[in-house]
Structures are given as structure tokens and as C-alpha cells.
Amino acid sequence: MIEHLLTSEQKRVVEDARAFVKDTPRQLILDMDAEQVRFPKDWLREAAKRNLLGVRHPKAWGGRGMDWVTASAVCEEIGSLSYELACVFGVGADLVCDAILRHGTDAQRERYVKPLLAGEIFAAECLTEPRGGSDFFGATTTAKDCGDHFLLNGQKRFIVGAEGADYFLVYARTNPDPKAPPQQSITCFIVDRGPGVETKYLYGLMGCRGGGTGRLVFRDVKVPRENVVGEVHGAYPVFNTMMIPERLGTAAMTVGAARPALDVATQYSSRRKAFGQVINRFQGVSFQVAEAATLLDASRAMVYATSRAADEVADMDHVRRLISETKKFVTESCQKVVHNAMQVVGGIGYTNVLPLERIYRDIRLASIWTGTNEVMAMIVAHEWYREHGKQKAAKLARDYARDAAEADAADEIIYE
Ligand SMILES: Cc1cc2nc3c(=O)[nH]c(=O)nc-3n(C[C@H](O)[C@H](O)[C@H](O)COP(=O)(O)OP(=O)(O)OC[C@H]3O[C@@H](n4cnc5c(N)ncnc54)[C@H](O)[C@@H]3O)c2cc1C
Numbered sequence: 001m002i003e004h005l006l007t008s009e010q011k012r013v014v015e016d017a018r019a020f021v022k023d024t025p026r027q028l029i030l031d032m033d034a035e036q037v038r039f040p041k042d043w044l045r046e047a048a049k050r051n052l053l054g055v056r057h058p059k060a061w062g063g064r065g066m067d068w069v070t071a072s073a074v075c076e077e078i079g080s081l082s083y084e085l086a087c088v089f090g091v092g093a094d095l096v097c098d099a100i101l102r103h104g105t106d107a108q109r110e111r112y113v114k115p116l117l118a119g120e121i122f123a124a125e126c127l128t129e130p131r132g133g134s135d136f137f138g139a140t141t142t143a144k145d146c147g148d149h150f151l152l153n154g155q156k157r158f159i160v161g162a163e164g165a166d167y168f169l170v171y172a173r174t175n176p177d178p179k180a181p182p183q184q185s186i187t188c189f190i191v192d193r194g195p196g197v198e199t200k201y202l203y204g205l206m207g208c209r210g211g212g213t214g215r216l217v218f219r220d221v222k223v224p225r226e227n228v229v230g231e232v233h234g235a236y237p238v239f240n241t242m243m244i245p246e247r248l249g250t251a252a253m254t255v256g257a258a259r260p261a262l263d264v265a266t267q268y269s270s271r272r273k274a275f276g277q278v279i280n281r282f283q284g285v286s287f288q289v290a291e292a293a294t295l296l297d298a299s300r301a302m303v304y305a306t307s308r309a310a311d312e313v314a315d316m317d318h319v320r321r322l323i324s325e326t327k328k329f330v331t332e333s334c335q336k337v338v339h340n341a342m343q344v345v346g347g348i349g350y351t352n353v354l355p356l357e358r359i360y361r362d363i364r365l366a367s368i369w370t371g372t373n374e375v376m377a378m379i380v381a382h383e384w385y386r387e388h389g390k391q392k393a394a395k396l397a398r399d400y401a402r403d404a405a406e407a408d409a410a411d412e413i414i415y416e
């Protein structure tokens with residue numbers, strides 16, 4: 001995060017995160033990548049012990065009562081360890097707990113948030129289905145209303161923590177009326193691991209391994225009515241608020257994940273020689289480092305500005321646009337940072353002698369998960385036109401189109 005913009009309290013939390021990063025054994029990262037560790041429970045327990053899980057959640061439930069800026073700064077630090085550690089760090093404490101804290105009941109907070117932030121239990125978020133992840137309203141997993149409980153049937157896939165989590169936040173179709181508006185058809189549930197819940201298998205993932213990513217199958221799972229999060233058929237607002245930690249968190253951790261790549265490339269290119277010269281003397285090398293440094297700083301600045309907006313701006317549609325822009329820009333920029341880093345070190349970067357190849361594989365996920373970057377562009381376009389139209393209708397801003405010599409040439413400005 002941008003150090004000089006942080007308050008001393010925010011800096012203290014970031015220092016705690018840095019100490020945790022420093023103390024995390026490299027073997028854990030290697031074992032996760034080799035799938036020797038399937039889900040890093042002990043590491044999450046240690047994060048909880050240091051009060052680093054869900055730092056922006058209220059102290060009463062186990063957080064530190066901090067803000068989005070602090071949470072993003074912590075995410076960046078954790079991301080610098082490995083992308084998958086940042087995934088498991090964020091999914092339970094940031095995403096699932098956020099939904100329960102904002103939309104759940106005190107009984108749910110007591111039972112599912114407090115122990116999670118204390119490192120006693122683990123959670124996963126189940127949105128994506130085999131038939132598709134981008135179309136949230138197309139969910140085919142169903143939950144039949146049986147009075148005091150619901151009967152859950154269906155499948156979710158690519159779920160981080162499918163193996164390892166004790167409970168799942170699941171979105172399922174509850175309104176059997178096919179004509180019901182999509183926004184009033186889906187319900188969000190807390191589903192305990194238990195009878196009828198099966199973790200199918202782990203995928204042969206390109207990267208981001210060791211986080212228990214798998215497929216979940218639900219067969220006639222009895223979900224008590226008190227485990228509904230928010231309203232029945234009312235998952236839409238839950239989904240909407242969850243997209244904030246999902247996408248802002250993704251952006252922040254992606255900055256963190258790219259940072260070591262630039263660090264390694266800078267160090268290497270300051271010592272490696274070619275044609276009798278240290279390679280950073282070649283502009284072809286140092287300009288790639290300069291571009292990477294610029295992209296990283298621009299990404300960090302965007303994460304900071306958007307985190308401030310999430311803390312302070314009331315217009316959530318506007319905040320959603322900023323978050324979508326940030327997720328898209330940062331993930332694409334940081335992938336370029338890692339690309340440049342690998343290019344700068346040459347062939348050795350393509351081997352496991354340096355961590356660049358792992359970072360490269362891991363960070364590729366950034367523009368796919370938590371909503372693809374195409375979906376981000378859709379949201380940005382939609383919100384941008386809406387905001388622009390509102391501004392024009394209010395006639396408060398200057399009409400820039402008038403600042404041309406032939407602005408009155410109505411015959412030339414043809415719209416149809
Ligand atoms: C390692 C990993 C971990 C994940 N973890 C989780 C998790 O913990 N929980 C969870 O719920 N999900 C998780 N996901 C799922 C992830 O969020 C989805 O993969 C993602 O949202 C895209 O969904 P999809 O793969 O079904 O692609 P699809 O929705 O089928 O999209 C395929 C392509 O079509 C494009 N597309 C779709 N609709 C449009 C449109 N309207 N306009 C333009 N382009 C469009 C997409 O951008 C994409 O390029 C994870 C995925 C991976 C790979």
C-alpha cells in the first residue's frame with residue numbers, strides 16, 4: 001500500500017501482516033504448489049492468532065474494526081507470499097464473514113463468524129456451477145422450502161476450500177416459479193459439511209494449488225431455516241455486497257503477488273552480465289523494469305483510491321464501477337508486471353530455480369475468478385453510461401461538445 005497515505009494505526013496493522021509474511025515458512029508455499037498440503041489450516045490458525053483475519057470486521061466479532069484501506073493493505077502483504085495463500089486468507093474471513101455480518105443474524109455471527117475469525121473453523125464460498133460462473137442468476141442448484149428446513153440439491157465447482165472448509169456459503173434457486181424475476185429467485189444459505197455434502201475431486205490446476213479447490217455435490221442436504229442469510233429469495237443484495245470484498249480483495253492481493261516478481265527481476269538484472277555489461281545497463285532491460293514498476297505503483301494507487309471510496313462513498317453503484325475498473329486494470333497490469341519480470345531474467349525465469357514461473361501460473365487466475373474481466377468491463381460500461389446520463393440530465397457540468405468552432409453544424413452531427 002502507499003505508505004505515506006496510511007495512518008499510524010493502519011501502519012501498525014500492516015506491520016503485523018508483514019511480520020506474519022516474514023514468519024511463514026517457504027516450505028508451506030512449495031508444499032502447496034506441489035499439492036502436498038491440500039488446505040493450509042495451521043497457517044490460517046496462526047493468522048487468526050495474530051488477529052489478522054477480517055481486520056475490517058467489528059472487534060465484537062473478532063476483527064480489528066479497521067477500514068477498507070487497511071484490509072487492502074493487509075491483502076497486498078499476504079498476496080506477496082503466494083496467490084493461493086491470499087485466496088484462502090480472503091475467502092472465509094473476508095467474503096463469507098462479510099456476507100454473514102452484513103446480512104445474517106446474531107446467532108449466525110456467533111456460530112459462524114466468531115469461530116472462523118478465531119481460526120477454529122473454515123469456510124468456502126459456493127457460487128460457480130459447472131454450467132457457468134458469470135451468469136449468477138442462471139444458478140441451477142435448488143433448495144426446496146420444506147417449512148423448518150430446505151432441501152438442497154445441485155453442484156458447485158472451482159470452490160476454494162471445497163476440501164478443508166467446515167461450512168459453505170451456497171446460493172441456490174428457491175423460487176420454483178419460472179416467471180419470477182431473477183433478482184427474487186435465489187437464496188443464500190449457510191450449509192454445514194455433513195450428510196449429503198460431498199467434495200468430489202481436486203482439479204489439476206495450472207497454479208493456485210493447495211487451497212482445497214474442488215467440486216461440491218449436494219444431495220438432499222437438510223439446511224435448517226435459520227441458516228438462510230438475509231431473506232428467502234433475497235440473495236441478490238448478499239451477492240452484491242460480497243462482490244466488494246471479492247473484487248477489491250482480488251485487486252489488492254494481485255498487487256502483492258506481482259511485487260516479488262519485480263523484486264526478483266530487479267535483483268537479478270542488477271548482477272547478471274551479458275556482452276560484458278550488467279544487463280540493467282541495457283535500456284531493453286531497464287525500461288521493462290521501469291514499465292513494471294510504473295504499472296505496480298499505478299495499480300497500488302488505484303487500489304488505495306478505490307478502498308477509500310469503499311470506506312467513504314455512499315453511492316454503491318459508483319463504488320461498484322470503481323471496484324470493477326480496479327479489478328480489471330490491476331489484474332491485467334500485474335500480469336504484465338510478472339511477464340516483464342520473467343522476460344528480464346531470461347531462461348532461468350522459466351525454471352523453478354526462481355519463483356517467477358509459479359507466480360506467473362498463479363496470477364493468471366486473477367483476471368478469471370471473482371468475475372471475469374469481461375464481466376468487469378460490462379459493469380463498468382453499464383455504470384459509466386448511467387452516471388454520464390445522470391450528469392448530463394442534471395446540466396451541472398460544462399457541455400464540452402460546444403467547445404468546437406463548428407459546434408452548431410447540426411447538419412453534420414448525425415446520430416441516426
Ligand atoms: C482456481 C479457481 C478458483 C475459484 N474459486 C472459486 C470459489 O471459491 N467460489 C466460486 O464460487 N467460484 C470460484 N471460481 C470460479 C470463477 O469465479 C469462475 O471460473 C468465473 O467466474 C468464470 O466462470 P466460468 O468459469 O463458468 O466461465 P463462463 O461464465 O462460462 O465464461 C466463459 C467465458 O465467457 C465470457 N463471458 C461470459 N458471459 C459473458 C458476457 N455476458 N459478456 C462477455 N463475456 C462473457 C467470460 O468472460 C469467459 O471468458 C474459481 C475458479 C478457479 C479457476
